[in-house]
Amino acid sequence: MAELSGKKILMFVDHIYEDLELWYPKLRLIEAGAHVVVAGPEKDFVYSGKNGYPCRSDAAISEVNADDFDALVIPGGFAPDKLRRDPKVLKLTKAIHEAGKPLAHICHAGWIPISAGVMNGYRCTSTPGIKDDLINAGAEWVNEEVVVDRNQISSRNPDDLPAFCREIINMMST
Numbered sequence: 001m002a003e004l005s006g007k008k009i010l011m012f013v014d015h016i017y018e019d020l021e022l023w024y025p026k027l028r029l030i031e032a033g034a035h036v037v038v039a040g041p042e043k044d045f046v047y048s049g050k051n052g053y054p055c056r057s058d059a060a061i062s063e064v065n066a067d068d069f070d071a072l073v074i075p076g077g078f079a080p081d082k083l084r085r086d087p088k089v090l091k092l093t094k095a096i097h098e099a100g101k102p103l104a105h106i107c108h109a110g111w112i113p114i115s116a117g118v119m120n121g122y123r124c125t126s127t128p129g130i131k132d133d134l135i136n137a138g139a140e141w142v143n144e145e146v147v148v149d150r151n152q153i154s155s156r157n158p159d160d161l162p163a164f165c166r167e168i169i170n171m172m173s174t
Contacts, residue, residue: 002032002033003033003169003173004029004032004033004034004169004172004173005033005034006033007033007034007035007070007172008034008036008037008069008070009034009035009036009037009069009070009072009073009172010037010039010066010069010071010072010073010096011025011026011036011037011038011039011073011074011075012039012040012061012072012075012079012083012089012112013039013040013047013057013075013079014040014041014047014079014082014083015047015048015079015082016049016050016077016078016079017047017049017055017076017077017078017079018050018076018079018106018108019049019050019051019052019053019077020158020161021075021077021106021109021161022038022055022075022077023053023055024158024161025073025075025104025106025161025164025165025168026038028169029073029165029168032169034070034172037058037059038055038056038057038058038059039057039058039059039060039061039063039064040055040057040059040060040061041057041060041061041086042060043058043059043060043063044056044057044058047079050078061083061086061088061089061092062088064092066091066092066095066096066099067095069096069101070101070102071096071101071102071103071104071168071171071172072092072093072096072097072101072102072103072104073102073104073105073168074093074103074104074105074106074109074112074113075106075107075109076105076107076109077107077108078108080108080110080111080112081108081111083112084112084114085115089112089116090112090115090116090117091116093112093113093116094116094117097116097118097151097152098118100150100151101151102151102168102171102172103118103151103152103153104152104153104154104164104168105124105126105152105154106126106154106155106156106157106160106161106164107126107127107156107157107158108126108127108130109126110126110130110133110134110154111130111133113152114130114133114134114137119134119139120138121138122139122140122149122150123139123140123147123149124139124141124142124147124152124154125142125144125145125146125147125154126141126154126156127156127157128143128156143156144156145159145160145163145164146163146164146166146167148167148171153168153171
């Protein structure tokens with residue numbers, strides 16, 4: 001039996017997402033048995049990654065409910081800077097976090113939990129480009145491949161994806 005059988009995971013997408021940071025976790029989590037739903041501003045719309053790889057959204061962000069998911073995994077790239085301006089993205093992120101469900105963010109994805117107001121007092125990592133943003137939001141930033149603090153999992157960049165996915169699966173398997 002797969003480790004994540006019966007688990008439902010939400011991921012966000014918008015244009016200029018980091019291709020590997022969406023596709024690697026999506027495929028790895030499906031491989032582990034999870035049902036992954038990729039939500040974007042529009043349902044059934046094709047978004048283009050930083051490197052040009054397409055991703056078709058399964059759902060519209062406006063139509064998803066935090067109660068329907070066991071975790072949220074946010075890929076980086078420049079999409080999080082746009083997505084964090086959507087009140088529904090922030091509401092979903094905060095609701096999943098406050099329910100104690102896994103909230104995983106990598107690279108620039110930390111912008112979304114910052115804007116959702118859920119980083120204060122958490123130890124995390126990210127790309128160095130948003131280090132100051134995380135510190136200013138009250139987080140303790142460290143330069144490590146993966147950081148797990150309570151229900152949050154964070155990583156720096158695509159090179160860290162194996163450790164990032166391992167920790168998501170570990171947290172969701174217990």
